[in-house]
Amino acid sequence: MDDPLVIAGHEFGSRLITGTGGAANLTALEQALIASGTELTTVAMRRADADGGTGVFDLLRRLGIAPLPNTAGCRSAAEAVLTAQLAREALETNWIKLEVVIDEETLLPDPVELTDAAEQLVEQGFVVLAYTNDDPALATRLEQLGCAAVMPLGSPIGTGLGIRNPHNIEMICSRASVPIVLDAGIGTASDAAFAMELGCDAVLLASAVTRAHDPERMAAAMRSGVDAGRLAARAGRIPRRYWAEASSPGRPMG
Amino acid sequence: MNVTINGQRYELEEGATLADALERFQSPSRGVAVALDGAVVPRDRWRDTELTTAATVEIVTAVQGG
Numbered sequence: 001m002d003d004p005l006v007i008a009g010h011e012f013g014s015r016l017i018t019g020t021g022g023a024a025n026l027t028a029l030e031q032a033l034i035a036s037g038t039e040l041t042t043v044a045m046r047r048a049d050a051d052g053g054t055g056v057f058d059l060l061r062r063l064g065i066a067p068l069p070n071t072a073g074c075r076s077a078a079e080a081v082l083t084a085q086l087a088r089e090a091l092e093t094n095w096i097k098l099e100v101v102i103d104e105e106t107l108l109p110d111p112v113e114l115t116d117a118a119e120q121l122v123e124q125g126f127v128v129l130a131y132t133n134d135d136p137a138l139a140t141r142l143e144q145l146g147c148a149a150v151m152p153l154g155s156p157i158g159t160g161l162g163i164r165n166p167h168n169i170e171m172i173c174s175r176a177s178v179p180i181v182l183d184a185g186i187g188t189a190s191d192a193a194f195a196m197e198l199g200c201d202a203v204l205l206a207s208a209v210t211r212a213h214d215p216e217r218m219a220a221a222m223r224s225g226v227d228a229g230r231l232a233a234r235a236g237r238i239p240r241r242y243w244a245e246a247s248s249p250g251r252p253m254g
Numbered sequence: 255m256n257v258t259i260n261g262q263r264y265e266l267e268e269g270a271t272l273a274d275a276l277e278r279f280q281s282p283s284r285g286v287a288v289a290l291d292g293a294v295v296p297r298d299r300w301r302d303t304e305l306t307t308a309a310t311v312e313i314v315t316a317v318q319g320g
Binding site: 020023042045046056057058067068070072082086089099206 | 260261279281282284285286287288289292293294296297312313314315316317318319320
């Protein structure tokens with residue numbers, strides 16, 4: 001596998017992690033997941049319906065995509081820990097996307113509850129991928145607590161506003177020793193490419209694909225965006241200059 | 255006895271187990287997890303975990319999200 005993404009010793013060929021929220025139906029979701037090339041996809045945990053099915057779980061199984069359960073909707077460490085324990089039991093995975101938000105309006109991570117939950121879950125043997133603010137200090141804290149990946153937001157969930165503080169994302173990436181996944185805020189393929197150019201190891205997105213006019217096509221665009229950004233980051237961009245620098249030598253007439 | 259399963263009240267016989275509650279709720283057995291009074295009960299203990307009256311059972315599964 002050329003240039004794999006490695007999280008907790010597990011290799012992934014794709015650097016695009018997708019979510020399943022917001023898809024109109026399972027058929028549209030299936031087409032988008034295949035087009036994205038993803039190997040890891042988030043699911044939420046909710047009350048089962050009486051006599052209900054387990055459609056998304058079966059779909060991921062059939063496509064050979066690893067499920068990454070999340071703690072979406074949790075507002076406290078206690079809630080998040082219980083949700084993670086339920087997810088481990090239901091999906092037979094100890095991986096968890098830890099998400100603890102402060103309120104519905106911003107859906108921004110609550111740093112106090114987040115670090116509390118991260119510490120408990122790492123202690124209980126979970127592989128914790130922590131959704132966090134674009135704060136280099138908090139990212140460092142989460143890494144020190146033993147999170148397997150740190151996932152800063154580009155902008156609030158579902159806004160599609162892209163990366164509002166590129167400098168912070170760059171700082172987080174530059175000194176991290178665990179994978180950094182840009183999670184939330186991606187609107188279009190150039191945002192995904194930009195995240196990778198800033199040094200992120202992967203991108204996690206959902207709404208940008210599932211709520212696009214043509215989810216399958218946008219999934220393919222995101223896949224290309226992530227690949228292009230990764231290649232550019234490894235290739236090394238030219239330095240920015242104030243004045244022009246000709247790419248052709250001299251002048252035609254002497 | 256009365257138990258609450260995912261927010262709805264059900265009448266179960268005395269001595270009913272967590273497995274009986276899942277059956278009564280017509281829950282799929284794969285891809286779900288169960289909490290009894292706020293604590294997770296592993297699948298291999300559903301059959302021998304007896305319920306008491308007013309027990310609260312939560313059955314959760316993976317749905318689209320995130």
